C-alpha cells in the first residue's frame with residue numbers, strides 16, 4: 001500500500017478544483033481497503049472514499065485526512081447476475097454488459113464516475129436509477145466490518161441512499177440484468193450519448209449541481225400562478241432545476257471563473273481557474289434568487305468536500 005502525502009485533489013475531480021489531501025492512497029482490493037482504514041484509525045485520520053470525482057466540489061484548502069481512491073475493479077458475469085467492484089467505471093460496466101448480451105443499464109449512458117459513487121447517489125437518468133438493477137451491496141460499516149444489505153434495506157429514492165447518511169464504504173455490488181434486445185439497447189445508448197454531447201457543456205464541471213424538483217414536494221398551484229409551465233413536466237413529475245434556473249435569469253451568470261453554463265443551466269462550469277469559494281458563492285446566489293422568485297428551495301446534488 002502506497003500512502004502518498006499532499007496529493008492535489010483537483011487532479012482527481014472532473015471539476016478540476018480542489019487543494020491537497022494530507023494523505024492519499026489508491027486501493028485495488030478489499031484487503032487493501034481494510035489496510036487503508038486500519039492505517040487511518042491507527043494514525044487518527046479521517047477518511048474520505050473517492051470514486052471518479054464526478055459529483056464533487058472539493059475545497060481549495062483540500063482535505064485533512066486520508067483519501068481512499070477505490071480502484072476495486074472486479075467484474076464477474078454469471079447469467080443475468082453481475083458482481084461489480086465499486087471502482088469500475090459506469091461506461092465500462094455498460095459496455096461489458098452489452099457485450100455479454102445483457103440489457104438494463106442503458107440509463108447509465110453518459111454518466112461519468114464509478115459504481116460506488118453511483119450507488120451512493122442512486123445515479124440515473126430518464127426516470128431510472130441504480131436501484132432498478134441492484135440486488136445487494138457489500139460494504140464496510142462504521143466499525144469497518146464487512147456487511148451486506150439487500151436493495152430494500154438501502155433506502156433508495158431519487159438521488160438518495162442510506163450511504164449518504166452513514167459513513168459506509170461500498171465495496172461490491174450485485175446486479176440483476178436482463179437478456180433483452182441488445183441491438184435496440186446499443187442504438188438507444190448511442191442516441192443518448194449524442195444528445196448529451198449536444199446539450200451538455202464541454203468545460204470541467206460536476207454535472208448537475210441541483211436535484212430536480214419533485215411535484216410532491218411543492219405547491220403546484222402556486223408555481224402555476226408564478227408562471228411555471230407545469231404541464232411540460234407531467235411525464236416524470238419533476239421540474240428540471242435547469243428550467244427554473246434559466247427562468248430566474250441566471251443562465252451565463254458568473255462569479256469569477258465559476259459560471260452557470262450557457263448550454264445547460266443546472267451545470268456550473270469551471271472556465272479555467274475557478275476557486276471552490278466562487279462555486280460555493282454561486283450555488284448560494286442561485287438558491288437565494290430561485291427562493292425569492294419562486295419560493296422554491298433547491299437542494300444540492302453535488303457533494304461538497306469543503
Ligand SMILES: Cc1cc2nc3c(=O)[nH]c(=O)nc-3n(C[C@H](O)[C@H](O)[C@H](O)COP(=O)(O)OP(=O)(O)OC[C@H]3O[C@@H](n4cnc5c(N)ncnc54)[C@H](O)[C@@H]3O)c2cc1C
Pocket residue numbers: 014048049050051052053054055056070086110111112113114115116117118119120121122123124125163168169170171200205206207208303
Ligand atoms: C458531465 C457530467 C454528467 C453527469 N450526469 C449525471 C446524470 O445524468 N445522472 C446522475 O445521476 N449523475 C450524473 N453526474 C454526476 C456523477 O457522475 C454521478 O453522481 C456519479 O455516480 C458519481 O460517481 P463518482 O464515482 O464520480 O463519485 P465521486 O464524485 O468520487 O463521489 C461522490 C460521493 O460518493 C462517495 N463515494 C464514492 N465512492 C464511494 C464508495 N465506494 N463508497 C462510499 N462512498 C463513495 C464519495 O465519498 C462522495 O461523497 C454527472 C457528472 C458529470 C461530470
